[in-house]
Amino acid sequence: MEQYVIKGGNPLVGEVEIAGAKNAALAILAAAIMTDETILIENLPDVRDINVLLEAIAGIGAQVDRIDKSTVKINGSTIGDVSVDYEYIKKIRASYYLLGALLGKYKHAEVPLPGGCNIGSRPIDQHLKGFRALGADVDIMHGAIVAKADELHGSHIFLDVVSVGATINIMMAASLAPGRTILENAAREPHVVDVANFLNSMGANIKGAGTDVIRIKGVEKLHRTEYSIIPDQIEAGTFMFAAAATGGDVTVKNVIPKHLEATTAKLEEIGCEVEEFDDAVRVRAPKRLHRTHVKTLPYPGYPTDMQPQIAVTLALAEGTSIVTESIFENRFKYADELSRMGANIKVEGNSAIIDGVKKLTGARVSAPDLRAGAALVIAGLAADGITVVDDIVYIQRGYENFEDKLRSLGAEIERVSNEKEIQKFRLRVG
Numbered sequence: 001m002e003q004y005v006i007k008g009g010n011p012l013v014g015e016v017e018i019a020g021a022k023n024a025a026l027a028i029l030a031a032a033i034m035t036d037e038t039i040l041i042e043n044l045p046d047v048r049d050i051n052v053l054l055e056a057i058a059g060i061g062a063q064v065d066r067i068d069k070s071t072v073k074i075n076g077s078t079i080g081d082v083s084v085d086y087e088y089i090k091k092i093r094a095s096y097y098l099l100g101a102l103l104g105k106y107k108h109a110e111v112p113l114p115g116g117c118n119i120g121s122r123p124i125d126q127h128l129k130g131f132r133a134l135g136a137d138v139d140i141m142h143g144a145i146v147a148k149a150d151e152l153h154g155s156h157i158f159l160d161v162v163s164v165g166a167t168i169n170i171m172m173a174a175s176l177a178p179g180r181t182i183l184e185n186a187a188r189e190p191h192v193v194d195v196a197n198f199l200n201s202m203g204a205n206i207k208g209a210g211t212d213v214i215r216i217k218g219v220e221k222l223h224r225t226e227y228s229i230i231p232d233q234i235e236a237g238t239f240m241f242a243a244a245a246t247g248g249d250v251t252v253k254n255v256i257p258k259h260l261e262a263t264t265a266k267l268e269e270i271g272c273e274v275e276e277f278d279d280a281v282r283v284r285a286p287k288r289l290h291r292t293h294v295k296t297l298p299y300p301g302y303p304t305d306m307q308p309q310i311a312v313t314l315a316l317a318e319g320t321s322i323v324t325e326s327i328f329e330n331r332f333k334y335a336d337e338l339s340r341m342g343a344n345i346k347v348e349g350n351s352a353i354i355d356g357v358k359k360l361t362g363a364r365v366s367a368p369d370l371r372a373g374a375a376l377v378i379a380g381l382a383a384d385g386i387t388v389v390d391d392i393v394y395i396q397r398g399y400e401n402f403e404d405k406l407r408s409l410g411a412e413i414e415r416v417s418n419e420k421e422i423q424k425f426r427l428r429v430g
């Protein structure tokens with residue numbers, strides 16, 4: 001198991017390039033198997049979830065040709081199996097996208113129930129409701145979802161909850177379902193739009209992505225395309241909060257500023273100056289941050305995937321802040337770890353009440369999930385002394401070269417794999 005070891009206290013200063021969006025890329029890779037022609041995907045993030053999904057796609061027989069770390073060619077003509085191996089699926093959430101992709105293309109999919117971060121109970125009933133409405137029989141057998149249809153057909157579907165995964169999965173299957181599908185109460189996240197744009201570039205007929213009503217006209221088949229994935233708004237936001245928490249000045253490049261508006265608004269509320277350029281944002285932190293309140297919501301609200309990062313930053317702000325999590329019921333698992341670093345944070349129901357302190361102090365903490373892990377790294381960068389973050393395998397699910405990017409901004413951080421290396425770092429930094 002690897003760790004990050006961090007000597008905190010340096011304000012982050014400089015420029016950082018953001019990779020492609022993990023959560024768009026995962027869906028797009030799954031959708032790429034929906035044609036027998038070759039798909040070229042660019043701006044792929046080089047993170048663990050992507051590599052696992054590519055292995056799963058190769059595992060069902062598709063040709064996967066990784067041209068370089070951010071480019072892949074996929075050809076689904078050689079797929080010989082619609083049953084995906086549990087070995088891959090247990091590691092990631094987005095494996096559920098293979099259900100929509102395989103069902104659309106082959107009218108048959110067998111995918112084990114997905115893994116992913118343990119941030120709540122995470123049912124997929126809305127995905128299954130959508131597949132059934134499109135004409136599939138769906139059963140859970142031996143831990144796997146089995147979806148089958150003689151023929152799919154368009155349908156009018158109203159989602160009971162706004163779900164990113166269900167919206168994208170239904171959009172994929174409906175693209176190859178004859179007739180018209182109307183999907184209401186759809187998620188509006190930028191990655192929903194990116195997947196719709198990708199499918200449309202393969203010949204699908206999807207309108208309205210980015211609004212809460214998506215209209216899909218099923219087409220007979222999809223074809224080859226070349227596509228570049230949008231930048232990762234969560235990776236970008238994480239660096240923006242790292243700048244804020246360390247009193248830094250960071251320009252985050254290769255972003256779509258519009259996708260960052262909820263994050264930018266909160267940074268301005270807590271006293272940061274945020275300057276927007278065409279494809280970059282610069283965050284300049286004040287001497288001391290101010291308190292604020294925040295509630296996570298579906299897009300365009302404040303994203304749940306940015307909740308731990310703002311909470312850690314508010315732990316250093318003057319005054320009392322309240323952070324309310326309204327999407328997942330178990331996303332405050334970092335709170336105890338943060339308390340061990342001197343934060344004053346108390347979780348009550350779905351809110352964390354945070355009394356800002358002047359300083360955090362370095363400690364040994366453990367990453368409970370992807371975003372909470374990244375947030376604890378931010379805490380370590382801002383804290384006095386040395387922080388060791390265990391279980392960084394979660395962070396590697398979604399951040400490309402995290403430690404290199406942070407080091408290029410002046411952070412003292414190293415990825416290590418044993419106690420000896422931790423000790424060496426301690427001796428070196430004093």
Ligand SMILES: CC(=O)N[C@H]1[C@@H](OP(=O)(O)OP(=O)(O)OC[C@H]2O[C@@H](n3ccc(=O)[nH]c3=O)[C@H](O)[C@@H]2O)O[C@H](CO)[C@@H](O)[C@@H]1O
Binds near residue numbers: 164187304
């Ligand atoms: C791989 C991926 O893209 N993961 C993202 C995706 O997760 P994921 O697709 O799992 O999240 P959803 O948008 O589906 O979940 C939103 C809410 O709906 C509930 N729900 C969802 C589906 C369903 O069938 N039934 C149901 O009740 C969930 O429990 C949750 O409370 O969107 C989340 C919300 O932006 C992000 O935090 C995750 O990073």
Ligand SMILES: C=C(OP(=O)(O)O)C(=O)O
Binds near residue numbers: 093118305
């Ligand atoms: C929760 C996340 O991912 P997943 O849904 O794949 O667990 C995330 O990206 O923050």
